Amino acid sequence: MKGWSRSRSELPEDLIMEILLQLPVKSLIRFNCVCKSWCCCFQTSNFIYKHHHINLENNRLNLLCTRAVGRPGPGKVILNYTQLSTEQDDFLSPKLDNQFTFFKDDGYPPDVLGPRNGLLFFYSYGQGKKSAIWNPSTREFKTLPPSSIQAPSPGYNSIDSAGFGFDSNTGDYKVIQFVDRVSLNFPSPDDEYTPPGYDFTVELYSLKTDSWKEIPFSGVFTDSYHNLCDTYVNGTCHWHAGKDPPPEHNPRILSFDMADEKFSTFPFPEFGGDLDYYWFQLLEFHGSLGIFIYPFQAPEKSFDLWVMNGEYTWTKQLCIDPIPRVENPLGFWKNGDLFLETPDHQLVLFEHRTGEVKRPGIKTSLCSMRVFAYAESLVRINGTSEHKGYVIRQPCIR
Template identity: 45%
Template sequence: MQGLSKTGSDLPEALVLEILSKLPIKSLTRFRCVCKPWSSSFQTPLFITKHLQNNLRNNNLNLLHKGFCGDTRDGVHSFSQLSTEKGQSFSVEHNFHLPFSGKGWYDLDVDGPCNGILCLDDGRDKAALWNPSTREFKILPQSSVQRPPLVDSTSFECFGFGYDSQTDDYKVVRFVVNYFEEDSDAGSMFEQNDQVELYSHRSDSWKEISYPGVGPYDSPPFNCYINGVYYWQATASSGDLILSFDMVNEKFSTLPWPQTLDGFYSHLLDFNGLLGAMFYQGKGTEESFDLWVMNVSWTKQFSIESVPGVERLLGFWKNVEFFLESSDHELVLFDPSTRELKNLGIHASKWTMQITAYVESLVPINGRSEHEGRIIQDASN
């Protein structure tokens, strides 16, 4: 950080660093022009870590809205940052370019966040890391993992993304489904063989790891990452359960749900750094919500009865309010203390909206700007 304060200021360098590390990235981008020492200092591991820690400590969150409009096969996904400034009602601040453009209802998923980084996948063979704060993305290499012989087709499902704090490594885990076509007297049929792959950002490569014997299901936003562990909803011969993957020891494990899923939709989420499970059940045009939190054992945190005109839960906003999808497929904010529903004027096709809250981060991913190459589609189109 030598030379950080050499801009006519008599302030100690450590104090200048402390002040700057509390500023939003938009301000830091402007301040890069103040002097070369500042510009280079913003790229040091010390400053990047301090800036991230300040944002995590103060719960400084940005909001990413994912939507889908058009025909279910040929429509377009849109990704926008929503304003989180008071009085601006979560309006669209700007739209994003993306590393690749998925077409089709479920063809573009967002996993994470983790230290301000997100993972994108198109459900086929493309995946990317993305820092929406710095607008940097990195398309992941194709896997070199050996497939079983005579595979007819392969799909990649149920991604998980997180951080290994011991090796300072970002990792992506994904389940691979291999299909084999066979002829029989009854005609063609498919059998499948499952594999699991793990990507390491440090090595920029994939490797195969042991299949856990339990099949996860559902995609974001129904699964979540918390403190080095990724959680999926899953099913086994014994019934429904939660599958987890530890990014440090690269091991799978399972835990039970707090209650039966019969008649309920479920949603795994981060609740103040603990695993939360939200259950919601429709009652005509109303929804009821139960939140359970895992802290050694499951404990019911609260219940909310009969929220009218609601289709489903999208997520928490700072553990105080809920983002919901209305029965008209509009984004609404629900305050449980006043039971007020506030329409935010954002619309998308049914069951395609996703809200992701992430901290601003300068963490580099060794990629390139989202504006480079023009291999992507403008989310505003």
């Protein structure tokens, strides 16, 4: 076959790039040392975008389940994450089980948001109130700078809600957080005692500038923004925001556009039930905002999924018949299958077509778990490599 052999340098450059785009992140990181041109190419926004988009198109997804284990108290709570196998013949069997000791000295399990182009965001509720962005594919980890909001007294600021998103106009990753500043109102000699109140402030973090800034916000709801986890769809974060002021008391959804940095609100779907007897769960459904509505006291819960289309109009997309011994929906997987959580905090997968419920034996001891399906990404966050202060990559006790 003499004459047919060709060296690497003789292969068309376009063909080489197409081959490299199909490779996993671990291989691309190793190939950084092959030649300088490859190393530079892997860092360009065009290559990073194409690589991630190809992974999404081909459903090359990794599945992470996060859960808190241990007992409340300083240094006793860790966030454990389990990578689940997505192979057809071994689905939902644990593939890799690791301990994630995110800011363990706070004594509280962190919340997790994402993924956003393969990135996850962590933030804690303890006295330190630290936060970080993590790329689990490249193992790059970036701790965010402290909040710019000054507390009236040390330790009084608390993160009530947060959101993590991508500004496609500038190519910037942003974090928004709602900060409660406890204000102690001391009475004057002529006034009666005034109980402590809350000074509500919103700030936005930019990864490009690595800094926070306060942004205008006018709260109009009587209830707190009690859904701490955002639902991110097409560049916009959404939260279950509470209710309109009296006399309407209608539940509302708060949204924040990461590009124009503006808030908006719109109503829940009119599902015909009594709001006092139902839970609501926002989620992303095939690129649109969806909301599960389900009774919170029924022994076997049924789930109605409403999806937003057009100008804040809702359509009932599907109704899932009552499923025994489940509590909360966690999100969709492939083929319409649904991840759910049981009352004792175990993970289950409901196969929509067969009605079968699979239980991989994963549970949490402290609070609700989260499930994240993400595609590998080369996105750089200007952070540092993982170290033992944050991630312990070793099997942990279930």
